[in-house]
Amino acid sequence: MTSRTDDGLEGFGYRQQLDRSIGGFASFAAGISYISILTGTFQLFYFGWGSGGPAYVWSWPLVFLGQLMVALCFAELAGRYPVAGSVYNWAKRLGSATVSWMAGWTMLTASVVTIAAVALAYQITLPQIWSGFQVYGDGTGTYDSAANAVVLGGVLILFTTVVNAFGVRLMTRINSAGVVIELVAAVLLVVLLAVNLTNPPDLLLDTQGTGQGVPGGYLGAFLVAALASGYVMYGFDTASSLGEETRDPRRTAPRAILRAITASFVLGGGILVLGILAAPDPSDPALGSGTGGLQAIVLQSLGSGVGKAFLVSIVVAITVCCLAVHTAAIRVAFAMARDNNLPASRALARVHPRFRAPVVPAVVIGVLALAILLVNVRQPQIFTVVTSIAVAMIYIAYLLVTVPMLRARLRGDWPPPGAGWFSLGRWGLPVNVVAVLWGAAMATNLLWPRAAVYNATAPYHWYLRWGGVIAVAAILGGGLLLYRGYQRKRTGVLEAHRLAPEPDGLAGA
Incomplete structure (x- = not known):
């Protein structure tokens, strides 16, 4: 019997340094908060509706089946x-x-961009709860919403940096509490939406004429709208x-992965x-607008008081989503750094002796996400570009594994x-x-350079329409x-993280 507990580290030549304190629910919470059904459905409903009408909802089960694989x-x-x-x-x-490094690099850069993209979601919800959250301008100026999104998002990124x-x-603790909420x-x-239904089921097949004038007809429009689910x-x-921070991870992690995506599909689809x-x-045009969307439906159908209470829970969901994305990005940076695979690897791979976590990557990633956020200041359309780039990079990173x-x-x-614990x-x-x-x-x-995705309204710029292709290629x-x-x-594995050989007599003990 070996003297070590093999939780997957020995095969990579690493020794345990991180704080192994995460239980089953916290592991599940980390996965589901990254997906964040309330963040995603409320943040992007308007885009799906505006691009494909109510029928865009059929992209939800399609995306689920693909991602389930x-x-x-x-x-x-x-x-x-x-x-x-x-x-x-x-x-x-x-x-x-090379493939391994590119997978890590792609996932790391995508995660940093995703932090900025998620932080921008505050702007879609907070001003609808209270006008005082529109701290920059009154919301009617050309750049008011974009600039205010940077202010609100910057506060969120500072919070996730400090917590991590x-x-x-x-x-x-914060993430699990947020996920429960x-x-x-x-x-x-x-439940409340189910008792406030006002439309017949055939509305789910209504395209609202979104395929007219689109290459490929409604299929072309649906492919654009499907990005809201993707x-x-x-x-x-x-x-x-x-x-490495989870107890009994070989059993816990596979279950957490599958439970997170299944729960997200069921609840998100219901919403x-x-x-x-x-x-x-x-027929309200606000449903296809970033100032209306699903938030407007909740406020109108449930009433201002109850509706705003749910919008507060959406803010909680956005917060823990951004926190989870930041946490995941830190782990990728740490994993690459302990292999001496990033600049300044020794600093990035250092584990704080008290917190037993890599602190430097938390700060560096937070600063980089803030820098990306600043691009949004005078580019009202940049949100879609930033989101598309981030998600496309993650799909590419997944491909570098599958x-x-x-x-x-x-x-x-x-x-x-x-035997593995899941086969x-x-x-x-x-x-x-x-x-x-x-x-x-x-x-x-995601990367197809369509104006409907990257440059839907004036001012029209070639670099916005081709932004996804250019950024990902770069x-x-x-x-x-x-x-x-x-x-x-x-x-090469840094000495501080390298698995030391077992003393004589213990290897076969």
């Missing part, structure tokens, strides 16, 4: 390798060193990225369907010998194939040059 692959990996920076370390196990700097225990609010909202249902791998059917006036995993299956190298068995190959095809299709759909190309030209020569 990815989640099943990840659950299998999490049952064997529940380690920090999950995507980065999984790619290392399945692919080459104090370690995982504080983060999980979010789940209770989501269930209550489903923007939401990801981040479930966070449960495994916190694996969307019942919200559409409860809309007092489906593609090598598929190659390993075809070669007969996966699953490796020995797809004979379904592994077809699930993996669908996961790869789905990821490639969604990444293409991030991937720049990352590859950084690694191949400089970083790969330095790669």
Whole structure:
């Protein structure tokens, strides 16, 4: 019997340093708060409705099925390798060193951009609760909303930075409490919307003429509208990225991944369907506007008092979502840094002796997210560009795991010998194939340079319409040059994190 507890670290040559204090619910909460059904559904409902009408809601089950295939692959990996920076370390196990580094780099940069994108969601909800939250201008100026979004989002990012700097225990307490509030609010909202229905079920098939004049007709419009669902249902791998801080992670992480995405689908779908059917006036143009959306339906159908109470719960959901994204980004940075795979790796990989968490990455990532946020000041349309870039990068990072995993299956190298706590068995190959095809299709759909996504209204700029392609190409190309030209020569587990050999006589004890 070995003297060590193998929780996935020994196979990578790491020793345990982080605070292993996360339980089953906190692990589930980390995954579901990253997905954040209230944040995503309320933040992007207006975009889906405006692009595809009420019928856009059918993209929700489509996205769920595709992402479930990815989640099943990840659950299998999490049952064997529940380690920090999950995507980065999984790619290392399945692919080459270059593929692993690119997976980590892509996930890290995407997570930093996602923090900024989530923080911008405060602007969509807070001013509808109280006009005093519109601290910049009165909301009618060309740049009032964009600038105010930076102010509100900046406060949120400062909060998540401070919380994460104090370690995982504080983060999980706040996150778990926020998730409880979010789940209770989501269930209550489903019930209240269900008793306030005003529209027939066939409204769910209404396109409101959104396919007219669009290349491909309504299919083209639906592909754009489907991004509203695609923007939401990801981040479930966070449960495994916190694996080194989770008790019994080989059992806990796979369950947390699958429970998070399933609960998000059920509750989020209920809110969307019942919200559409409860809309007092489906022809109201505000439903397709960032100043109205699902928030307007809740306020109109449930009344101002009850409606604003639910909007407060949405603010809580946005807060813990941003916190979870920041937490996940820190773990990716830490995982890469302890392999000496980032500039200033020793500082980024240092674990605070009291908080038992990497503090420097929390601060650096917070500063970078604030810098990205500032781009929003005089660009009212930049939100969609920033969100699309972030989500597309995450889909690409997922592909850098599912593609090598598929190659390993075809070669007969996966699953490796020995039992994992979760296995797809004979379904592994077809699930993996669908996961790869789905990821490639969604990444293409996200990056396609359509004006409807990247530059829907004036002023029209070529760099906005091509913003997704340009930014992703620059991030991937720049990352590859950084690694191949400089970083790969330095790669190797830092001594402070290297697993020390067992004393003589203990190895086989």
